[in-house]
Amino acid sequence: MTHIYExxxxxxxxxxxxxxxxxxxxxxxxxxHHQNTxxxxxxxxxxxxxxxxxxxxxxxxxxxxxxxxxxxLILVDSAEHPEEIDMERMRQKEAAMREAILQKKSxxxxxMAEASLRRAMNRLKVGSRHTPx
Numbered sequence: 001m002t003h004i005y006e007x008x009x010x011x012x013x014x015x016x017x018x019x020x021x022x023x024x025x026x027x028x029x030x031x032x033h034h035q036n037t038x039x040x041x042x043x044x045x046x047x048x049x050x051x052x053x054x055x056x057x058x059x060x061x062x063x064x065x066x067x068x069x070x071x072x073l074i075l076v077d078s079a080e081h082p083e084e085i086d087m088e089r090m091r092q093k094e095a096a097m098r099e100a101i102l103q104k105k106s107x108x109x110x111x112m113a114e115a116s117l118r119r120a121m122n123r124l125k126v127g128s129r130h131t132p133x
Contacts, residue, residue, distance in 0.1 A: 017031075
């Protein structure tokens, strides 16, 4: 059984055939009867295959993953399906964050703008790649 929890929502709960999560050095895949493990998840795209063979995608923030006795638990601040992402708003946010980075008002504002830009670009990547045309 797999559980994906956002900070304030149960994003997904069910049986999966496979799961691929973003980690600091790439991606990490999980299949049935995976060894027990705990790891950090990086902001990026989660791919998972349902029991009926349907492949799903989601943009996730940083978080953690635990595999224990064939149960998978993912905890993230936010998770969104591609169809939930407002692409135009993300493009505007990306442009605003790039401008803030160029202005470099303070080092703290720079790092906050850079992190916000990474989140916006991740959501754009997931949304544009997996939203039906």
